[in-house]
Amino acid sequence: xxxxxxxxxxxxxxxxxxxxxxxxxxxxxxxxxxxxxxxxxxxxxxxxxxxxxxxxxxxxxxxxxxxxxxxxxxxxxxxxxxxxxxxxxxxxxxxxxxxxxxxxxxxxxxxxxxxxxxxxxxxxxxxxxxxxxxxxxxxxxxxxxxxxxxxxxxxxxxxxxxxxxxxxxxxxxxxxxxxxxxxxxxxxxxxxxxxxxxxxxxxxxxxxxxxxxxxxxxxxxxxxxxxxxxxxxxxxxxxxxxxxxxxxxxxxxxxxxxxxxxxxxxxxxxxxxxxxxxxxxxxxxxxxxxxxxxxxxxxxxxxxxxxxxxxxxxxxxxxxxxx
Amino acid sequence: xxxxxxxxxxxxxxxxxxxxxxxxxxxxxxxxxxxxxxxxxxxxxxxxxxxxxxxxxxxxxxxxxxxxxxxxxxxxxxxxxxxxxxxxxxxxxxxxxxxxxxxxxxxxxxxxxxxxxxxxxxxxxxxxxxxxxxxxxxxxxxxxxxxxxxxxxxxxxxxxxxxxxxxxxxxxxxxxxxxxxxxxxxxxxxxxxxxxxxxxxxxxxxxxxxxxxxxxxxxxxxxxxxxxxxxxxxxxxxxxxxxxxxxxxxxxxxxxxxxxxxxxxxxxxxxxxxxxxxxxxxxxxxxxxxxxxxxxxxxxxxxxxxxxxxxxxxxxxxxxxxxxxxxxxxxxxxxxxxxxxxxxxxxxxxxxxxxxxxxxxxxxxxxxxxxxxxxxxxxxxxxxxxxxxxxxxxxxx
Numbered sequence: 001x002x003x004x005x006x007x008x009x010x011x012x013x014x015x016x017x018x019x020x021x022x023x024x025x026x027x028x029x030x031x032x033x034x035x036x037x038x039x040x041x042x043x044x045x046x047x048x049x050x051x052x053x054x055x056x057x058x059x060x061x062x063x064x065x066x067x068x069x070x071x072x073x074x075x076x077x078x079x080x081x082x083x084x085x086x087x088x089x090x091x092x093x094x095x096x097x098x099x100x101x102x103x104x105x106x107x108x109x110x111x112x113x114x115x116x117x118x119x120x121x122x123x124x125x126x127x128x129x130x131x132x133x134x135x136x137x138x139x140x141x142x143x144x145x146x147x148x149x150x151x152x153x154x155x156x157x158x159x160x161x162x163x164x165x166x167x168x169x170x171x172x173x174x175x176x177x178x179x180x181x182x183x184x185x186x187x188x189x190x191x192x193x194x195x196x197x198x199x200x201x202x203x204x205x206x207x208x209x210x211x212x213x214x215x216x217x218x219x220x221x222x223x224x225x226x227x228x229x230x231x232x233x234x235x236x237x238x239x240x241x242x243x244x245x246x247x248x249x250x251x252x253x254x255x256x257x258x259x260x261x262x263x264x265x266x267x268x269x270x271x272x273x274x275x276x277x278x279x280x281x282x283x284x285x286x287x288x289x290x291x292x293x294x295x296x297x298x299x300x301x302x303x304x305x306x307x308x309x310x311x312x313x314x315x316x317x318x319x320x321x322x323x
Numbered sequence: 324x325x326x327x328x329x330x331x332x333x334x335x336x337x338x339x340x341x342x343x344x345x346x347x348x349x350x351x352x353x354x355x356x357x358x359x360x361x362x363x364x365x366x367x368x369x370x371x372x373x374x375x376x377x378x379x380x381x382x383x384x385x386x387x388x389x390x391x392x393x394x395x396x397x398x399x400x401x402x403x404x405x406x407x408x409x410x411x412x413x414x415x416x417x418x419x420x421x422x423x424x425x426x427x428x429x430x431x432x433x434x435x436x437x438x439x440x441x442x443x444x445x446x447x448x449x450x451x452x453x454x455x456x457x458x459x460x461x462x463x464x465x466x467x468x469x470x471x472x473x474x475x476x477x478x479x480x481x482x483x484x485x486x487x488x489x490x491x492x493x494x495x496x497x498x499x500x501x502x503x504x505x506x507x508x509x510x511x512x513x514x515x516x517x518x519x520x521x522x523x524x525x526x527x528x529x530x531x532x533x534x535x536x537x538x539x540x541x542x543x544x545x546x547x548x549x550x551x552x553x554x555x556x557x558x559x560x561x562x563x564x565x566x567x568x569x570x571x572x573x574x575x576x577x578x579x580x581x582x583x584x585x586x587x588x589x590x591x592x593x594x595x596x597x598x599x600x601x602x603x604x605x606x607x608x609x610x611x612x613x614x615x616x617x618x619x620x621x622x623x624x625x626x627x628x629x630x631x632x633x634x635x636x637x638x639x640x641x642x643x644x645x646x647x648x649x650x651x652x653x654x655x656x657x658x659x660x661x662x663x664x665x666x667x668x669x670x671x672x673x674x675x676x677x678x679x680x681x682x683x684x685x686x687x688x689x690x691x692x693x694x695x696x697x698x699x700x701x702x703x704x705x706x707x708x709x710x711x712x713x714x715x716x717x718x719x720x
Binding site for chain 2: 096114115117136137138155156157158159160162171174176179180199200201225227228230249
């Protein structure tokens with residue numbers, strides 16, 4: 001009895017010592033035409049917001065006031081007011097926007113428009129279109145270098161990562177990667193660019209100065225066909241040491257040591273895992289699992305899946321409150 | 324000598340640095356021929372009537388796609404079309420094309436294709452078969468200078484059979500048309516039934532007695548004929564029709580004596596592509612196709628798109644326009660092409676057939692995609708579709 005009391009007392013003090021930092025995660029549900037709002041304290045869905053058709057790319061504005069969601073079949077990006085959970089405005093993207101990225105200041109948005117081989121540049125505050133850049137066939141993955149100088153766009157049928165000068169709005173280099181490049185992510189120090197190739201089944205590591213592929217990560221999971229391993233989303237920790245790679249229909253997240261470029265572990269998550277987001281304290285990583293209609297919560301330190309949260313139909317993208 | 328060495332060294336360094344940039348110093352021109360017959364075949368359904376540019380419309384889109392990529396690589400792709408009229412000699416036309424095209428996309432009959440491939444045997448032109456479904460072109464009549472982008476009848480039949488067996492519709496009533504290609508499709512269906520454990524409870528032949536496919540009072544007559552034709556069958560789960568000649572299959576759905584689904588040449592149909600296919604990013608391709616051609620994309624369009632994209636893919640991977648180099652790369656172990664089927668498509672090295680998932684579509688929707696889950700294979704599950712390596716009669720030389 002005493003021991004029990006002691007233990008529970010200890011648990012209580014532990015809980016008190018680590019005050020819950022409740023963050024909010026927004027998940028776009030591609031088929032459901034909704035966005036699920038998850039409270040990271042209780043790990044429950046607190047709201048479901050109706051949005052336009054085929055919501056995919058989703059991101060908080062840097063000030064945390066809005067969540068932008070690309071609704072591809074409505075050819076626009078909707079802005080959800082995070083206080084009221086209502087759609088407050090739209091951004092003039094080109095046709096069929098899928099993924100987008102913003103510069104570090106949160107002023108400029110770059111959108112991949114799959115249907116007309118362009119990247120659209122938008123002034124977020126003015127909600128105005130600043131211009132377009134012609135890229136390869138089926139632009140998809142988008143990211144900006146940490147110094148804001150280079151925008152990366154991947155084109156799925158051209159199979160390239162295009163390096164775009166953000167001042168001149170011109171392509172300065174093109175790097176061939178494996179088939180269907182879907183997602184691009186810089187290491188936080190900007191020293192490497194990681195690009196996932198969904199059909200090629202690899203992640204290419206690119207030297208952003210030499211514009212050359214310096215390494216490739218391949219995946220092998222016992223009992224799984226090679227074709228079932230389709231890398232999509234990538235998340236890299238702030239210290240740059242660990243990368244998490246979503247492997248689509250392989251239903252796993254690969255944990256990669258960025259120094260050795262070796263896969264250290266495969267974490268089983270839900271079916272057809274697409275994208276992911278860290279909580280700002282980097283304690284947790286949340287992944288969207290398209291076919292099983294849920295979100296997996298990974299404890300980053302222990303590299304274990306600790307929770308599954310049911311969301312809407314075919315969850316695709318995810319974004320979490322900025323700090 | 325020393326200077327030459329230094330120069331060569333510097334050149335090697337600069338090559339090493341620039342090659343990963345995916346920039347080619349010299350412009351590369353890749354010329355692709357396209358040979359097919361003028362005119363279109365008759366179909367029972369007006370909706371299924373192919374357009375005049377069926378097939379080549381897909382190749383044109385792939386040329387656009389290749390040229391968009393080519394902008395970044397200094398590569399340019401051209402398409403030369405030859406449309407054969409009745410009486411035109413396919414061999415003569417192909418030889419003329421081959422004088423300036425390193426690749427020829429061919430939508431020809433089986434015998435014609437063989438004659439063309441034999442005529443071009445020694446001049447290094449690579450043929451890409453997009454129209455011929457015949458298994459024999461990949462088996463006893465296979466040729467080292469012909470790549471097959473079109474699926475075979477046996478691949479189509481296996482794709483359908485896997486689904487029907489998964490659905491537990493294992494008792495088939497097989498109805499076969501009276502033309503040669505109907506019989507070939509029926510052969511493939513019988514083989515599939517044996518392979519995957521379905522049972523053909525009875526076979527019937529639908530004789531083509533001639534007559535127009537379209538009449539002003541057609542429906543009345545068909546509504547009387549089809550129930551009668553399908554009555555007194557042994558117990559069956561699904562009627563499987565082999566009618567590539569478009570004589571009767573499309574008349575069967577909703578008119579069978581017993582209320583049973585129809586599959587094969589009508590109802591649930593195996594195909595390499597369907598205008599309704601929207602998975603794995605396919606909407607983007609469908610949209611581009613409609614924008615360019617003002618109509619929906621057919622299986623033949625897709626086969627031609629894939630053929631031209633395979634050439635473009637090889638050109639960007641090898642940074643070359645040399646037909647021999649591209650052909651070797653396409654036939655080699657590192658080649659694959661993405662074609663909106665959820666996995667890379669590769670070549671079977673024993674007969675140069677493109678491995679591919681097969682869609683099962685009903686004319687409005689894609690119902691399923693084969694190979695079905697649970698049909699396993701030691702190399703690639705795609706090899707559960709069609710004639711596999713141990714059974715092949717092909718000897719490439």
